[in-house]
Amino acid sequence: MPRRLYPTIGFYSQAAVIMGRAGYLATRGRLTSAGLADGSACLVRALERVGVRFEVTGLEAVRSHAGPVVFVGNHMSALETQAMPGLLGRDHPVTFVTKASLMKYPVFRDVLGAFDPIVVSRTDPRADLTHVLKEGGRKLEGGTSVIIFPQAHRSDSFVPEAFGTLGMRLARRTGVSMVPVALSTGAWGRGTWVEDLGWINPALPVRFAFGSPIPVEGDPAEAHRAVVDFIGSHMAAWEAGSVPANGNAKG
Template identity: 55%
Template sequence: MFLPSVMFYAQAAAHIGSAAYQARRGRLTNARLVEGSHALRRSLEAVGVRFEVSGLEETDWSGGPYVFAANHMSALETQILPSILSQAAPCTFVVKSSLVGYPVFGPVLKAFDPIVVDRKDPKADLRQVLGEGGKRLASGKSVIVFPQAHRTEAFDRKGFNTIGVRLARAAGVPIVPIALQTTAWSEGRLLQDIGWIIPKRPVRFAIGKPIDIGADSRGAQEQVVSFIEGKLAAWSESEPKTA
């Protein structure tokens, strides 16, 4: 794990450093953000990480914007999803406030015009997401939300809240479920976002079809959760069994 990690982080530092430089000068456009995401994906592939992406080809993404609701495992998805979803670009994120304060990565994240929440007061966070998220969607930007409170490999439907469905319904746009498996980028012990890169673990993204919510928020939430659960279960069953 040591050599792939060192090689990747050396390349990632150069990519993110360059993006931060552009961000501080107001030159970091959405197109450049997406290209930076593609560059980080190529850097992961260069050290042996394999990507499996399904579902994109089944939808004409010109009908956006959308709310994308995904499970959350690692730092990888926040870095790579802009490239995965480039057909539905521009996209932004709902992020916790501590991330935008990072000295180098923070300015890059701010260039996405994210919806920033504190994760301290759920009611205040909901108002922020509905208000600011609604503005982003009205301007044509899709919004990526991770409805889990914390990153975790195990998926618990009870911990997957309805904030994505509520935003999509309030804004009158479809919600799209995303199931992902991204443990090839592991959690760090000292810094959460800097862990080992483990190429033997495949990275998987499955993009569902847009769901029109209408008046059935509960049914839409069930479709989102069931899609993610089903994909994660199928991936788990496909893994080679060890004695």
């Protein structure tokens, strides 16, 4: 337990300062897209300071792509939502499709609100789909990329059959490309009372693998399969202890 206790205390004490500062700016309407990316990068550095190791591949292909995209990834913990804006940087503004319950957390709701996220109820799938297509289209037209985790729940394992097509539908509707994101973020555990406040375990590496942008042309199901195959192959390779090659070095 102490091996996880000390990094957990160390990280959350830093995160409280970072989130507190961001929340202060957000409530005053002064938290910009650049500020959100900077705050996210600060959280990544805070995790690194307590011993968490980040392995990131594929960012070059994303950064060299002109225009916004739909990022589609598996969902394991709170870490990916906190880290992705910082990994992508100031020049790639993003927002999220997020569940309504996250907008109830004190301070965090103000910071998340600064992203102007696409909030879904998770109670009416048809209404949620219509909302995501409408609002997601508006964000993409304005140059902001959209991050979607199309699983019903966070999971340590990847089940292709349970991976929804929402990202593909939004990309097809708007004519932008999808970027698959395979991730392994178990170093930030799920909490017992508050899901987003779990143990920090530096023994587990954090891995982000960004794929090359995939245009949704012709058969959209084929584009969806390409995303699923990318994520599934990386998850399987990581679980087996090997390193999949996706043609890109650390970003």
